[in-house]
Amino acid sequence: MDFVIRGGHVPRKTGEQPKYKDIADDLRRRIDDGEFAEKGKLPAERTLLKEYADKVKSAVTVRQALGLLRDEGIVESRLGSGWYVLEWRPIVRNGLKRLSSEQWGEGKSIWDVDVDGRLTVPDGVEIETLPAEVDVATALGVDAGALVCRRDRRYLVDEVPVLRSTAYIPEDLARGTRITQVDTGPGGTYKQLEEAGHKPVRFREDLRCRKALPAEAEDLKLATSAPVVELVRYAYDAADRVVEVNRMILDASRYLFRYDFSS
Structure with missing residues (x-):
């Protein structure tokens, strides 16, 4: 041979x-x-x-x-x-400060904490009411098939896509509020929940880093298999009900995660 x-x-x-x-x-x-x-x-x-x-x-x-x-x-x-x-200035995401009620409770955007005046634009906001799939229902503590309001959007900072956010709110809490509108108004979703009698009083965030799926890479304009952070945030009211669950996909190269604690 x-x-x-x-x-x-x-x-x-x-x-x-x-x-x-x-x-x-x-x-x-x-x-x-x-x-x-x-x-x-x-x-x-x-x-x-x-x-x-x-x-x-x-x-x-x-x-x-x-x-x-x-x-x-x-x-x-x-x-x-x-x-x-690469000349990108990292987005400093202060997890505790941005979710403080002193921020959204005063009608401010939680993004104001992160971007320090940089141009931030929600891109392609989509809102729909639909039956909850099993994973969403489990996260919200509702029956599978129960109606939820889904808010999906991509965020651009300085015209660069940095995050895809998909939030789910129980339909009975979103009904009749600006949560069902593109512009949720000052303070966003959490201010609307407060006015509906379900003010978020605590949050939980689960983070993991992994390679981007092909659709995620295309959405955030990333190289194939670039790293992303998958972050799932749960918001709870005083009765310990989950009033929102938000799954976010973040371009890992764009963020610095910061958490300030007091002893």
């Missing part, structure tokens, strides 16, 4: 670092020198392959180099657009 060598692969010499690291080192130097500062965009992968043709013959190696810089927080991939130098 004849063996055919494909690709012309040449083994590395002992002690020689991988070629993708050579490319990453050079790109890091070029970024530090401000070569891409004007637009912040790196050359396309095929262009980089030509630029580093003396080092590699495969686009896979170029992608490995870019992936290394991404993991170092130096560049980011924008779906359908290419690679950019």
